[in-house]
Every structure is written in C-alpha cells, then in structure tokens.
Amino acid sequence: xxxxxxxxxxxxxLGDRLTAVEPFPGTAGRVRFRPDGALDVFRRIHELGFTHxxxxxxxxxxxxxxxxxxxxxxxxxxxVFLSTDLPADSPxxxxxxxxxxxxxxxxRETWEFVGITFDHHPDLRHLLMPDGYAFHPLxxxxxxxxxEELEVKVRHV
Amino acid sequence: xxxxxxNMGPQHPMTHGLWNLRVRLDGELIKDVDPEVGYLxxxxxxxxxxxxxxxxxxxxxxxxxxxxxxxxxxYTIAAERALHITPPERxxxxxxxxxxxxxxxxxxxxxxxxxQDIGLMSPFLYGMxxxxxxxxxxxxxxxxxxxxxxxxxxxxxxxxPPGFTDQARKVLDWLTPRFNEYDQLCLGSDIFHxxxxxxxxxxxxxxxxxxVTGPMIRSAGLKRDLRKDRPxxxxxxxxxxxxxxxxxxxxGRYLVRMEEMRQSxxxxxxxxDWLDHHPGPVIAEELPRWxxxxxxxxxxxxxxxKRHYPKGVGFSAVEEPHGEAQAYVVNEGGExxxxxxxxxxxxxxxxxxxxxxxxxxxxxxxxxxxxxxVCVGEVDR
Amino acid sequence: MSTVxxxxxxxxxxxxxxxxxxxxxxxANAALTNGNVITGLAVxxxxxxxxxASMLNTILLIWWERKLLGRIMDRRGAMHVGYAGLxxxxxxxxxxxxxxxVQPREADALGFFSGPTAxxxxxxxxxxxxxxSSGWNSGILxxxxxxxxxxxxxxxxxxxxSAWSSNNKYSLMGGMRSAAQMIxxxxxxxxxxxxxxxVAGSFDLTTIVYEQQNYWFWGPLFVALxxxxxxxxxxxxxxxxxxxxxxxxxxxGWNTEYGGMLFAFFMLADYxxxxxxxxxxxxxxxxxxxxxxxxxxxxxxFPLAGIFWFMVKTYIVFGLFVWxxxxxxxxxxxxxxxxxxxxxxxxxxxxxxxxxxxxxxxxVWPFGCIPSAGT
Numbered sequence: 001x002x003x004x005x006x007x008x009x010x011x012x013x014l015g016d017r018l019t020a021v022e023p024f025p026g027t028a029g030r031v032r033f034r035p036d037g038a039l040d041v042f043r044r045i046h047e048l049g050f051t052h053x054x055x056x057x058x059x060x061x062x063x064x065x066x067x068x069x070x071x072x073x074x075x076x077x078x079x080v081f082l083s084t085d086l087p088a089d090s091p092x093x094x095x096x097x098x099x100x101x102x103x104x105x106x107x108r109e110t111w112e113f114v115g116i117t118f119d120h121h122p123d124l125r126h127l128l129m130p131d132g133y134a135f136h137p138l139x140x141x142x143x144x145x146x147x148e149e150l151e152v153k154v155r156h157v
Numbered sequence: 158x159x160x161x162x163x164n165m166g167p168q169h170p171m172t173h174g175l176w177n178l179r180v181r182l183d184g185e186l187i188k189d190v191d192p193e194v195g196y197l198x199x200x201x202x203x204x205x206x207x208x209x210x211x212x213x214x215x216x217x218x219x220x221x222x223x224x225x226x227x228x229x230x231x232y233t234i235a236a237e238r239a240l241h242i243t244p245p246e247r248x249x250x251x252x253x254x255x256x257x258x259x260x261x262x263x264x265x266x267x268x269x270x271x272x273q274d275i276g277l278m279s280p281f282l283y284g285m286x287x288x289x290x291x292x293x294x295x296x297x298x299x300x301x302x303x304x305x306x307x308x309x310x311x312x313x314x315x316x317x318p319p320g321f322t323d324q325a326r327k328v329l330d331w332l333t334p335r336f337n338e339y340d341q342l343c344l345g346s347d348i349f350h351x352x353x354x355x356x357x358x359x360x361x362x363x364x365x366x367x368x369v370t371g372p373m374i375r376s377a378g379l380k381r382d383l384r385k386d387r388p389x390x391x392x393x394x395x396x397x398x399x400x401x402x403x404x405x406x407x408x409g410r411y412l413v414r415m416e417e418m419r420q421s422x423x424x425x426x427x428x429x430d431w432l433d434h435h436p437g438p439v440i441a442e443e444l445p446r447w448x449x450x451x452x453x454x455x456x457x458x459x460x461x462x463k464r465h466y467p468k469g470v471g472f473s474a475v476e477e478p479h480g481e482a483q484a485y486v487v488n489e490g491g492e493x494x495x496x497x498x499x500x501x502x503x504x505x506x507x508x509x510x511x512x513x514x515x516x517x518x519x520x521x522x523x524x525x526x527x528x529x530x531v532c533v534g535e536v537d538r
Numbered sequence: 539m540s541t542v543x544x545x546x547x548x549x550x551x552x553x554x555x556x557x558x559x560x561x562x563x564x565x566a567n568a569a570l571t572n573g574n575v576i577t578g579l580a581v582x583x584x585x586x587x588x589x590x591a592s593m594l595n596t597i598l599l600i601w602w603e604r605k606l607l608g609r610i611m612d613r614r615g616a617m618h619v620g621y622a623g624l625x626x627x628x629x630x631x632x633x634x635x636x637x638x639x640v641q642p643r644e645a646d647a648l649g650f651f652s653g654p655t656a657x658x659x660x661x662x663x664x665x666x667x668x669x670x671s672s673g674w675n676s677g678i679l680x681x682x683x684x685x686x687x688x689x690x691x692x693x694x695x696x697x698x699x700s701a702w703s704s705n706n707k708y709s710l711m712g713g714m715r716s717a718a719q720m721i722x723x724x725x726x727x728x729x730x731x732x733x734x735x736x737v738a739g740s741f742d743l744t745t746i747v748y749e750q751q752n753y754w755f756w757g758p759l760f761v762a763l764x765x766x767x768x769x770x771x772x773x774x775x776x777x778x779x780x781x782x783x784x785x786x787x788x789x790x791g792w793n794t795e796y797g798g799m800l801f802a803f804f805m806l807a808d809y810x811x812x813x814x815x816x817x818x819x820x821x822x823x824x825x826x827x828x829x830x831x832x833x834x835x836x837x838x839x840f841p842l843a844g845i846f847w848f849m850v851k852t853y854i855v856f857g858l859f860v861w862x863x864x865x866x867x868x869x870x871x872x873x874x875x876x877x878x879x880x881x882x883x884x885x886x887x888x889x890x891x892x893x894x895x896x897x898x899x900x901x902v903w904p905f906g907c908i909p910s911a912g913t
Contacts, residue, residue: 025238026387026472052365054474055483055500070472070483070500074365074379077386081472102368105508106500113202128195128537137203138496163707170785185711185871274786276777276868282611348778348867519711520870523786 003029006048006080013044027070027079035084035093042069042082042099049073050080053100056107058114060139065091067116071100092117095124113138160188167196171523173270174533178510178526185518192510197537205497210236210310213497218304220499221535223266226252226259227477228499228535229308234389235484236310236494238471247437248312249391254325254428255295255307256390257421261332262291263478264414264421267530268339271411274523275352280342287335290328297321312440322429329422329429336419343411353407357525359513360405367509370502371480372417373529376402376409383476397424410528479503479530501535543673545584552579585666592665595849596809597627602853603809603860610864634805637798645795646703653700654796654803660692661807664814669744671827671844681741686818687731690773693811694720697782701792712791715871716782719772722878723779727769729886733762733893734822747826754830756823758896762889763823765882767858770815772874775808777863781871816855817848824851 006029007021017037024030033041050071059066068083086093095118096103107118108127115136118124126133135142166177175196181189201220205213217232218225230252237244244252269284292302298317299305307314343349359369361377374381382399384392400416402409471486480502489495506529514525553576560567569575601616601624608615616623641650667682667689669675679685694716701713735741737759738749756763772779783791793804820826827844829837838847869877 024470024472026474052370053368054370054481054505055498057485057498057500059487059496059498068485070485072481074381079387079472079474100368101366102505102508105504106368126195128198130195137200142203161707165787170789171787272867276780276784276786277866278607278777279611279864282613286612342865346865346867348869351873352867352870518870518872520781520784520787520868 006031009048010041010044014041017041024081027081028076030081030083033082033084035086038084038094038096039099042094042096045071045080045082046099048080049075051100053096053102053106054079056096056103056110058110058116058138060088060114061085062088062140064088065114065116067091067093067110067114069096069103086116091115092119094119095121097121112136115139159183165522166193171274171526172533173527173531174536176507176531176533176536178522180519180522182519185520187515187517187519187522190510190514192507194504194507194533194536197533199538201538202497202499205494207493209492210240210494213494214308214310215304215306218306219534220501220538221477221479221532222303223532224259224263224478224535225303225305226255226307227263227475228482229305230256230390231473231475231477231482231484231499232486232497233308233310234473234475235471235486235497236488238473239469239486239488239494240310240471241467241469242311242441244312244441245438246391247316247432247435248439248441250428250431250435251313251317251439252308253390253392253395254425254432255305257424257428258291258294258325260421260478261418261425262288263530264418265291267414267478267527271524271527271530272343274527275349277342277346277349280339283335283339283342287332290331294321294325294328297324309440312438314440316439317432322433325425325429329425332418333422336415340415344408350408352521353411353524353528354404356407356517356521357513357528358404358406359509363509363512367512368505369480369509370505371477371530372400372410372413373480373506375400376413377405378403383474383481387474389473389475395424395427397421407524407528414530477502477535479532479535480506482535499535499538501538503530503532504536507531507536544587544675545580548584548587549576549580552576552583555579555583588666589662592662592810592813593806595813596806597631599809599813599853599856600627602856603863606857606860607864610861631802634802635799639798639800640795642705642795644705646705649699649703650795651800653696653703654800654807657693657696657700658803658807658810660689660696661810661814664689665810668814668817668821669747669826670817670848671842672744674845675744678744679742682743683731683735683741683746683822686743686814687728690811690814691720691724693773697792700796704792704795706795708788708790708794709792712782712784712788712794715788716775716792718871719775719779719781719874722875723769723772723882726765726878726882726886727773729883730762730765730769730889731822733759733886733889736890736893737896743821743826747821747828750825751828754823754825759823759889759893761885761892763819765886765889766822767819768882770819771859771862772878774812774815774859776812776859778866778869779874780868781874784868786868812856812859813852816852816859819855820848820851824855 003021003023010018010021010031014033014037017034017040018031019034020032022030022032031041031045050073052072052074054070054072056067056069065086065088066083067086068081071080071082084093093116095107097107104123105127107121108124110116111118111124112126112129113136125131160181160183162179162181164177164179166172167175172178177193177196179191179193180187199219201216204216208216213232214229217228220228265284265288269281272280295305296302298321299307359373359377361374361379364374364377364379370381378401380399380401383389385399397420400413400420402412468490469488471488472483474481474483482502483500485498486494487496514522517525556570556576556579560570605615605622616626619626619629641647664686667679667686697716698713701709734746734755737755738746740746740749775782783793793801796804827848829847
C-alpha cells in the first residue's frame with residue numbers, strides 16, 4: 001500500500017480531519033491529521049487492518065509539539081505513521097488506548113517525557129521517572145537540575 | 158493468608174535486571190501484577206540530542222547489553238535514511254553477520270537464564286559456555302565482547318581479520334549439535350513439560366492487541382518476522398525460515414527461540430560464504446569526515462568540517478532477538494540528530510504482563526518472565 | 539576389632555585425660571579418677587568426636603557436591619584453596635564466621651535466633667544416633683530408626699519458626715511451603731520405611747544392617763527404595779523438591795534474611811541432613827557397613843574397613859542426589875503434593891505389600907533367603 005492508496009482509503013471517511021498523506025520511507029505513508037479528530041482517525045486506521053500499535057512518541061518543536069503513532073498491519077505487512085501537531089501551551093490529545101490497548105505504556109512515556117496529556121487515558125502516571133517528578137526531560141527547554149531541586153517522593157508499598 | 162502485594166524486584170533473582178514486578182498474591186495465586194520500570198533509565202534519547210550521529214552508536218550498545226548489535230543496526234538504518242546515505246553491500250553483510258551471531262548469543266543468554274528460572278542448573282553453564290565462543294569471535298573483529306561500537310552511519314568500522322571466516326565456521330559447527338543437547342535437557346524432561354506447558358498463554362489476537370512482538374507472537378502461531386515481512390539490509394538475499402509454534406505458552410516460546418538459533422546458523426553459513434568471495438569497501442565513500450572517515454589520524458578526525466545534509470527523517474524497524482525494535486531519527490541539519498525515538502520490544506512485552514500472568518501461581522512467575530526474555534536496558538533506555 | 543567401639547575409645551581418652559589431671563593435681567586424684575566422672579567425661583568426648591566427624595564429613599560433602607556439580611556442568615568447581623579446592627569450604631566457613639549477623643529491624647529476635655540453632659542442633663543429633671559401623675554407634679537403641687525419622691521431621695517446624703520470625707514475605711512463603719510439603723512426602727516416606735521394617739523385623743538400625751547379610755534390601759524392596767529416595771529428596775529440600783528455598787521466585791525462601799553465622803548454621807545443617815539422608819539410604823537398603831560375601835576378604839578386613847566402605851557408599855548415594863540436582867528442574871508446590879498423594883503413597887503401599895509377601899515366601903530368586911526368616 002502506497003501513500004496515494006492510503007489517502008484514497010482514508011479521505012472519504014475522515015474528511016477534513018485528515019490534513020495530508022505523505023510518502024514516508026519504511027512505511028505505507030505518513031498520515032497527518034487534526035488533533036480534534038484523533039479518535040476517528042485511529043478507528044479508521046484500525047479498521048484498515050493496522051491493529052497493532054507499535055509505538056507512540058512525541059517531538060518538541062519548541063513552537064509546537066508533534067505526537068506520532070506507528071501502527072502495523074499483519075495483512076498488509078506494512079507500517080503506517082500517524083502524526084499531528086499540538087499547540088505548545090496546552091498539548092493534549094485523545095488517548096488511543098480505547099482503540100489500541102497497547103498504547104497504554106507508550107502514552108505514559110510520551111506524557112512524562114514530552115509533556116503531552118492524553119485525555120481519557122486509564123492510568124496516566126509516571127513510568128520511567130519516579131513519582132512526583134515535575135519535569136519533562138525531552139523538552140528542549142529542559143535543563144539539568146541540582147539534586148536538591150528534585151523533590152522526589154519515594155513510594156512506600 | 159489474605160491477599161498481599163509483594164515486590165518482586167528491583168533486586169530479585171527473577172527479574173534478570175533492574176525492574177520491579179509488583180504482584181498481588183492470594184496465597185500462591187497471582188491476582189494482579191503491576192510492572193514498574195525505570196530503575197535503569199539513562200536518558201539515552203535525551204543524550205542522543207547532544208551527540209554526533211556516530212556517537213549515538215556507543216549508546217546503542219548500552220541500550221541492550223545482550224543484543225548490542227541489533228540496536229546498532231536499528232539506529233544506523235534510521236540514521237542513514239535520515240541522512241540519505243547508502244552503505245556498501247559488504248558492510249550490510251557484515252552487519253547481518255553481527256546481527257545473527259548476536260541473535261544466537263542473546264538466545265543462549267536467554268536459555269541460560271530461563272532454565273535457571275525453572276531450577277535447572279547445568280544448562281546455565283552450557284549456555285554461557287557456548288555464548289562465550291561467539292563473544293570471542295566478536296572480540297576478534299570489534300575488539301570488544303559486549304559494547305562493540307562497530308557499526309557506523311554509512312557502513313562498519315573495519316573489515317574482518319584474516320582467518321575469521323574459518324573460525325566462524327568452526328563455531329557454527331560446534332553450535333549445531335549443541336542445540337539438540339539443549340533440547341534433550343529441557344524437552345526430554347517431564348518436569349519441564351509439567352512446569353511450562355499451558356503456562357503464560359497469550360493468544361495471537363491478544364499479542365496484537367497488546368503490542369507484543371518477537372518470539373512471543375511467533376509462539377502464538379502468527380508468522381511475523383520483519384526479516385521476512387519487511388526485509389531490511391540483505392535479508393532478502395538470504396534463505397531461512399521463520400520459527401513458529403502454535404501453543405502460545407512458555408514451551409512454545411522455548412521452541413521458537415531454539416528454532417531461531419538453528420535458522421541463524423543457517424543464515425550465518427550463507428553470510429560467511431558470501432564474505433569469503435566478495436571483498437570490497439566496508440564504509441560508504443562519500444561520507445563527510447565527521448561522519449566516519451575510517452582512517453583519519455587521531456586528533457584530526459575533522460569534526461569541524463561540517464557538511465550539512467539536507468533535512469530528513471529516518472524510520473527503521475528491525476527484528477531484534479527480543480522482538481520488533483523501531484527507531485525514528487529526525488535530522489534537522491547539523492551534526493546532532495534533533496530527536497531520536499526508540500521503540501523497545503521488551504517494553505511492550507512487559508506492559509502486557511497482566512494479560513499473561515494473572516491466574517497462575519507464584520512459582521510460575523520466573524518461567525513466564527523468563528520466557529518473555531526481559532532486557533531492562535532497552536526497556537528503560 | 540569388635541571390642542573397639544567409639545564409646546570405648548572415648549572412655550579411654552577421658553580416663554587418660556583425668557589420670558593426667560590427677561597426676562598434676564594430686565589432692566584431686568581420687569575424685570577425678572572416680573568411675574562416674576570418667577563416664578561423664580567419656581560421654582562428652584564422645585559428643586566432641588561425633589561433632590568433629592559430622593562437621594568434617596559435612597564439609598567434605600559440600601566439596602564433593604561442588605566438584606561433582608562442576609564436572610557435570612563442564613567446569614572444575616573449587617580449585618584454588620588447598621589440593622583441588624579441598625580447603626575452599628573451610629575458607630568459606632571462616633568467612634561466614636567472621637561476618638556480622640544482621641537482624642532485620644522488625645524481626646522477632648527469639649524465633650530469629652533460636653530457629654537456626656534448633657535446626658542445627660537437631661540435625662547434629664541425627665548424626666549421633668546413626669550407627670556408622672559395628673564399632674561406631676551410640677549403643678543399642680531398639681527404636682533408633684523411628685527416632686531418627688522423628689528428629690528428621692522436626693525441621694519444617696524450625697524452618698517455619700525462623701521464616702515467620704524474620705518478617706519477610708518471601709521467608710514466610712518459604713516456611714509455608716516447607717510445612718505444606720511435609721504432608722506430601724512424610725507419609726510415603728514412613729510407609730517405605732515400614733516395608734524395610736517388616737522384612738528386617740526390627741526398628742533398630744544395627745539389626746536392620748545385619749539382616750542384610752544375605753542380600754541387600756535394594757533388590758527385593760526396589761519400590762520402597764524409589765519412594766524412600768524421592769521422599770528423602772523432599773525431606774532434604776534438594777532439587778527437584780527444593781520449593782521452600784526456590785531461589786528463582788522466593789529469593790532464598792525461608793533463609794532470605796539470614797546472613798553470617800546463622801546462614802552457616804542453615805547451610806551446615808542442610809548438608810548434615812543430606813549426609814544423614816544418604817546414610818539412611820545406605821543403612822536401610824545398601825547393607826550399611828557390610829559387604830557382600832563375594833568381595834575378597836582383604837578388602838573388608840583392614841582396620842576401619844567398615845567405616846571406609848560405609849562412607850564410600852554414602853558418598854556414592856549423595857553423588858546420585860547431586861546428579862539429580864544437576865539434571866532436573868524444580869517442580870511446583872501443587873505438583874509436588876499431587877505426586878506425593880497420587881503416586882508415592884500408592885507406590886509405598888505397594889512396597890509394604892511386597893515386603894509382606896517377601897516375609898511370607900521367605901526366599902526370593904535371585905536374592906536368596908531372609909536370614910531371620912521365621913522370627
């Protein structure tokens with residue numbers, strides 16, 4: 001499946017929620033969409049056979065943030081790359097966990113590193129960083145801190 | 158005894174690394190699990206933003222300490238796509254050689270740890286003994302046994318030393334009958350079947366839903382191997398089969414890994430033969446010096462000679478010994494990648510722990526987690 | 539040779555010591571050389587000799603296991619301290635001896651310290667009541683077999699005490715498993731012993747050994763031997779039945795919190811029990827210190843030949859336990875219980891039946907006849 005084919009399959013159902021479908025090496029294509037229609041895009045992509053969500057990640061472009069998803073289709077033997085831009089001041093997007101349960105940990109990681117909030121995520125808490133860690137390390141504005149600045153709570157079980 | 162949470166980890170013999178499996182137990186029965194990771198987080202993605210493209214390779218070795226080459230390969234493919242570089246063919250074969258030896262070494266390491274988990278002592282030593290032969294091979298052409306730093310963006314660092322291929326063939330000849338011995342020790346034992354059959358079952362559908370890849374998904378009967386599905390490097394030219402099992406349990410994962418080692422030996426024989434007859438350059442010629450001119454004098458590597466590549470992004474996916482690894486490299490011009498994102502297969506495999514652990518007994522945790530083959534380095538990155 | 543027994547040697551040593559003391563301190567001479575005093579000291583000397591012998595054997599046994607395991611695993615085992623690593627375990631022992639004993643903050647001190655001590659003491663007691671040769675025994679104990687097995691089955695109690703008092707969930711689970719496992723193996727183990735007792739007609743271990751002069755019991759009572767060895771593996775908590783200390787899931791099970799000398803107690807006692815287990819197999823099924831009549835008399839008549847052959851048999855039996863350890867995975871608790879109740883109890887009942895049959899028919903080809911047939 002190539003980018004045009006993917007575009008043909010997506011465009012009628014998604015309308016203006018889909019902004020572009022570009023060729024992207026190593027995948028079927030890069031699907032750009034509007035963040036407010038995220039869940040529809042996920043569902044449509046899932047219906048196309050991309051049932052396996054590989055990863056979720058975020059990029060800090062300083063003036064805005066990008067969040068991307070990589071999904072795989074066992075029938076087509078291909079990846080699809082989804083990406084959308086979020087405003088830097090309030091970056092939030094609908095969680096993909098209702099469509100792909102495997103998004104769980106990947107979204108937690110993206111939230112704690114890039115600061116993107118996933119609405120309706122079942123369990124959005126720290127994953128790799130300790131509980132109470134107040135920074136988002138993969139932001140461009142992140143600077144190393146003195147140890148005393150880090151007030152990290154230790155969880156007692 | 159009422160229900161209780163216990164922490165299996167971060168220091169626990171079951172974890173094979175530094176992570177914590179919180180388990181809610183009712184007597185010996187597992188009611189719930191909650192994996193906690195992050196104890197080994199080194200911020201590799203963040204560090205990469207301040208590193209030259211080739212310096213990231215050093216971090217890749219640390220990403221997974223038993224499968225360093227697979228991660229080097231993953232990153233170099235992504236970086237080459239981002240920088241629009243094509244490596245020479247001999248370099249690709251050398252990479253596959255390293256990859257497949259790494260797969261055997263990683264699986265042997267897994268085998269050693271796994272049999273230890275079910276209480277079988279001797280095969281641990283056998284696995285480590287045979288893995289050592291492969292590490293010796295690595296040492297002969299990379300100079301290192303664990304952190305190789307051998308791949309380069311655009312090729313590999315150096316060619317093989319003379320006599321390497323003969324030595325490699327000897328190792329392959331030694332390994333082939335060993336796999337049958339391993340099978341006799343495990344599959345020949347009734348207790349092994351009693352412990353491992355119908356344990357940690359995760360059906361193919363659930364594997365897909367929960368993002369599980371690698372030997373786990375192949376053990377559920379889903380034929381999914383990136384080396385076949387999206388052949389990267391020179392896998393298209395090589396003849397091999399995808400290891401499959403259909404029981405979706407711990408025994409199935411065992412069978413898949415054993416068969417994968419046999420298939421790797423098959424691949425390696427072809428690769429070694431090819432390398433014997435096709436000399437050539439091992440690194441792309443038109444590289445800027447900062448990206449790996451191979452024989453630059455010390456102190457004059459020319460880091461200052463910047464030549465900016467056009468912007469680009471590179472996405473790669475590699476069948477790592479543990480599953481499907483992905484890398485996404487964003488090149489905004491300049492010497493450093495703007496953003497590097499890695500997808501670790503074990504990360505996803507652990508995240509589904511609740512699906513394949515609840516309902517079994519506490520004594521089943523080590524075999525199940527052993528069959529997942531956890532490598533914490535790449536989970537935490 | 540039959541006149542020289544362990545006790546007579548102890549008596550001679552005690553009397554020698556007291557006489558020398560009496561010679562040095564003349565006023566106390568009469569009091570010191572009194573028969574009762576000598577007897578009292580002789581018992582003490584007896585105990586010291588037993589302790590030394592058991593410790594020496596235990597440490598040798600650990601060495602034997604390490605070397606054997608090493609060879610099976612394609613490595614050499616301990617090599618550097620002493621010839622072929624013979625002194626390695628002494629070095630390890632001294633290291634443990636010098637280490638601080640750490641008591642967890644919330645642990646119950648009484649149970650935490652008394653558990654290992656009691657475990658150690660009872661294991662040592664076991665060694666004391668077993669006859670090693672016609673001379674090396676602690677006199678006639680008509681029920682010595684019963685006593686030995688009774689003391690043997692104390693262990694889960696002490697394990698549970700020390701596990702519970704160390705205030706650790708892993709330890710507690712290990713202790714629970716130890717107690718649960720006991721009901722799985724204890725019944726078939728005792729039934730297998732009953733088979734031997736039926737044929738030998740006595741609970742006295744010495745008598746049982748002499749009953750095996752025509753043939754060793756392992757042949758006709760093979761089923762009992764299998765059950766007994768399997769039960770012993772569980773009793774000794776060795777792979778494949780070492781669930782209480784399954785290191786893969788329970789870290790070290792009931793001795794997770796122990797370190798230093800307390801751990802050394804557990805370790806020594808474990809191997810002491812392994813030694814006693816092997817000794818019991820030799821006593822009950824392999825003819826003890828006696829050798830078959832076809833063995834040339836030169837091989838059985840040299841001084842201490844009885845002890846020598848006994849130890850050879852014991853170490854071979856223990857070697858089999860090591861072999862099992864090196865080649866089998868660990869079973870699960872429920873599987874052990876199932877094996878215990880569904881397989882081992884019927885087998886042990888069968889062995890009792892076979893033993894009764896043997897006593898009835900008296901002579902069995904190709905083994906021969908029971909010496910005391912009819913008594």
